Amino acid sequence: MITIKHTHEDGTLVYGTRKGDGVYDIIRKYENGNFKFFPSLRMIGLRNSRDRVADRWAINAAAEALRKAGFEVEVEIDDNFRDRAQVLEDKADRLEDRRDALEAKADRHAGVASAAHDRAHQISERFAAGQPILVGHHSERGARADRKRMDQAMRKSIDENDKAQDAARRANAVGSQMRRSATPAVTARRIKTAEAELRKIQKSLDGHTRRHLDHAGQPYYIEVHDAATGDHRERLLARKAQLENQLGYDRAQLAAAVEAGEYVEWGKHNVHVGDVVRYWGLRPSTVVKVNRTTVAVESGYSWPDKVKFTDIRAVECPHGEDGPAVIAPSQPAKKAQARPKVEVPKLDTEKLQAAATRADNVRVGRDREAFVSPPAVVERLMELAEIEPGMAVLEPSAGTGNIAAAAVERGAVVDCVELDQGLANVLVERVPSVNCIRRQDFLDLERVEQEAYDRVVMNPPFSGGKDILHVTHALRFLKPGGRLVAVMGAGIIFHQSKTAEKFRGLVEQRGGEFEPLPAGSFAPATGINTVVVVIPAEK
Secondary structure, eight states: OOOOETTTEEEHHHHHSTTTTSSSHHHHHGTTTTTEEETTEEEEEEOOTTTTTOHHHHHHHHHHHHHHHTTTTTEOOOOOOOHHHHHHHHHHHHHHHHHHHHHHHHHHHHHHHHHHHHHHHHHHHHHHTTOOEETTTTTHHHHHHEEEEEHHHHHHHHHHHHHHHHHHHHHHTTTEEEEEEEHHHHHHHHHHHHHHHHHHHHHHHHHHEEEEEEEOEEEEEEEEEEOOOOHHHHHHHHHHHHHHHHHHHHHHHHHHHHHTTSSSSSTTTOTTTTTTTEETTTTEEEEEESSEEEEEEOOOOSEEEEGGGGGGEEEETTSSTOOOOOOOOSOHHHHHHHOOOOOOOOOOOOOHHHHHHHHOOOEGGGGGGOOOOHHHHHHHHHHHTOOTTOEEEEEEEEETTHHHHHEEEEETTTEEEEOOHHHHHHHHHHHTTTEEOSOEEEEEEEEEEEEOOOEEEOOOOOOHHHHHHHHHHHHGGGEEEEEEEEEEEEEGTOOOOHHHHHHHHHHHHHOOOOEEOOTTTTTTTTOEEEEEOOOOOOH
């Protein structure tokens, strides 16, 4: 047995159904009542049917469609309305529950967003320093996998953050319409609307005629409307009783606001031709005509504006013997207490997006050996270089500019050399304050007299003795009293080749030193062990 039941307390709900029985597929159609499924109730029903007169057309259409499909259907309609005060109290309770649910939802999404953001940030550390993807290198596969995981985590973080912000916005909006509807001005407009609806209902209950006049004012057709009967009459009577109860409550609330000085009821008794009224943002206008529900005021054009009495905020009456009198509410209307605003932290994903874009756009061949200096390595290079403000600093094979950025932060004037155009473009974007960038092979750069530097800080290619070649070439660019600090492969301190031995002799001759870096300093891009060499300029 399927029961379609309507009460003012619960609205219109369908009882006796179960998942997959086909009931919802039938009555969800517009022609069969347009019923909806309510997840919070786990039931089928009509939207906005609580504390309203039963929609007999929708209920009967659904019942008829179900009977044709072979279901046994029973209809129960109870149109006894509830007291207006009880309706508003129950509505306030439901809104509080809804706000609590939305606040919990906002917190839940914010937690998921924060976790995804932290996960994306952790993965982005591989790319944040500007490390490009080395095409053909053994690290390429891991880098691309990390890039994909970071992108997925970042997208999830953004999506969940948007959901959290939306839930917070909806939570803060809950009850605002109800609080506004309780203000005296809105209550007065609601009373006028209800009174008009009552007059219309009474005409339908009594029956009426409507005359259609021609251009001469003579009736050419009389439209006759008989008194309502059957279900239509029952619905009108139920709605009339409900409106009368609502009007009684609203009139009492408005009378209390008037007595408290929070509202003034405007009408023909206190608004006259020649008065200045304020309305719509307190704009003053002079009244030229007073009607039953509106006044006509000067608009500045060839036609007047019409203003409803319920839209008037203040009246200045110049007819008094003692001068103009201003009539207005003596005190502002009391506002309902609102709960504290729901706020969830909004995540800043710009840095993550920048890292993702950089990782996606910058790719170099494995032969470039573009292993950028991680933050910990850069910090140690800066400590050993002892850079002071105003020093001239050179970074050969600068890559994406981690060393250059750190030197600029310490007040140095920095020049860079970088062969790869893609890396040079990232360098310009990341460190716009670099003094000069030469886009060429550092080994092809020849020193001129005016191009000498207080410090050369570098992280050159390592393989095949390239680090020795680059560091040796870089020594030519030091000023007297200057210092070179460079990252090199750890093999430089123990290889027995003539080139390595000669280089170690050079370092010793100049009073330089080697300092091993922690194992895995450049992981995961490469696992090669490294050292830092410090070489003073030739005396």
